[in-house]
Amino acid sequence: MRRMTAGAATLAVAGALAVAALPAAHAAPERPGAPAAGKPGHGHTVDLQLLAINDFHGALEPPSGSAGRVTHEHEDGSLEDIDAGGVEYLATALREAREGERRTVTVAAGDMVGATPLISGLFHDEPTIEALNQLGMDVVGVGNHEFDEGWRELIRKQEGGCHPEDGCYVEGREFEGADFPFLAANVVHEETGKPILAPYTVLNLKGAKVGFIGVTLEGTANIVTEEGIRGLEFLDEAETINRYTKELRRKGVNAVVALIHEGGYPASRAYNHDCDADGGGLSGPVVDIAERTDAAVDVLITGHTHQPYVCTIPDPAGNDRLVTSAAANGTLFTELNMRYDRRTKDIVRASVEGTNRVVHRDHRKATDLTELVTFWSELAAPVANRPIGWISEDILGRGAGTLESPLGNLIADAQLAHARQLDDAAALALMNPGGIRADLTYAASGDEGDGVVTYGEGFTVQPFSNTVHLIDLSGEQLLAVLREQVSGANEAVPKILQPSEGFSWTLDLTRSGADRVVAESVTVNGQPLDPAATYRVAVNSFLAGGGDGFPTLAEGASPLVGGNDMDVLAEYLAAVSSAESPIAAPPADRITILR
Incomplete structure (x- = not known):
């Protein structure tokens, strides 16, 4: 995907569609025993894969303590804590998940940066942006922590360039910014009402066009420092998504995914618990948002509460719709598989399936991410140790x-x-x-x-x-x-x-x-x-x-x-x-x- 420039973001805000092909690096040989995605057999439909994370918080190194554990529920109901996470393992897990998939996209629902460990925070989270680039991230909706250093710093993370005060950290090595768009549909300038960044983007996945809309919680202003968001307004999440869903449909994009940095609370802390069993379901702010979000939106990828869930919440038309979250710190990722109907240019809602998958630390490490982590770790060591x-x-x-x-x-x-x-x-x-x-x-x-x-x-x-x-x-x-x-x-x-x-x-x-x-x-x-x-x-x-x-x-x-x-x-x-x-x-x- 081409880098988002200031001009491209402006065009997106004005309503132009950012259409881009996925990088060739996302395609890989079919993994043994897996059916080839998109193979003949569905008639007028093709398979899509969506991989999602949220609340990564710059967890480049394996997070320690409770921040680096997920809970597995066994068939007998017993619970087991598993150490998970670390960007070297996450990269391998995502790459393995993409193998054999012809149409695959990787997205995130906010808080990729901010509240980060020293290896990233010491360098204004440039290491995390570089890691996300190498992970093959395609689209990121903003969260509240993207505003920890102010909205202008968020723009720098998008566009690149050395930090205005600290400069570049290594001579001859300039920060190039994100290779993916940050989406901020409901974060607008008070004076103009226009979003500070692109409200949505459209990816063309080998003929399957999917629109992504990104919003953060309306209450962001209450949980970030006032100075960094002065002059901004945070709009209602569902109303904003509905507005841009209609705009996308007018432009012929019927398949829509919402990246929402607001979440809920499942009945169990286990990542693999059946959220819809025994009427457990989901509680919290995202329930109201989901119930008010246009039925034309096919999937809601959420975050903020750091909880793991794959739940169904009825849309305004009364049809079940998946709402997912992959905990935090890169310990899990959500794999969603679905079919795209080439006649209706829409996702077949009944085909959407989701699973939260553990980023196990017995995966092999991705060597390119190891090199990146080592580089920044050595720079941080005199302070960190x-x-x-x-x-x-x-x-x-x-x-x-x-x-x-x-x-x-x-x-x-x-x-x-x-x-x-x-x-x-x-x-x-x-x-x-x-x-x-x-x-x-x-x-x-x-x-x-x-x-x-x-x-x-x-x-x-x-x-x-x-x-x-x-x-x-x-x-x-x-x-x-x-x-x-x-x-x-x-x-x-x-x-x-x-x-x-x-x-x-x-x-x-x-x-x-x-x-x-x-x-x-x-x-x-x-x-x-x-x-x-x-x-x-x-x-x-x-x-x-x-x-x-x-x-x-x-x-x-x-x-x-x-x-x-x-x-x-x-x-x-x-x-x-x-x-x-x-x-x-x-x-x-x-x-x-x-x-």
């Missing part, structure tokens, strides 16, 4: 699976300690759970030895380069913040802030809305919360701007800006741990939860 602390056991964050996590508490403690160096009146710290991207694992991920926490491992946990802010909140405002965890934007999917030591409250899940926070239970350093008192509170810069649905935090008075949150964590670990005295996971007992 520096020890910053010592632990005696796993300290779970994202992998805890609980509303309060040991790692969340540890980070909050670190930020409070830093805040008290700036102002000894600091009373407490709060950490957003979405800012904790991984676990600290005891087992060594490299040559550093068990129990050693490296800067690279810490960066994987906190990759956003936020700063620690001190703000004044009244007791009444602080209670409002706690209520915002479970109400307003966070009512359907609560975001429970991680508290520093000495700050506690009770969360009563038998209640609903803001009432789930028991007001009389809130204590600061053992004393009941005083609504009239002023408390000095430490939060990261994202929260201080009202991010994650906490507008009251943006009202904080007397702001004081401290250090980078990753450096704050490193300094804290160095102060409280050593090789001779590693720290254990702090107990997650600051929030009392009633069920």
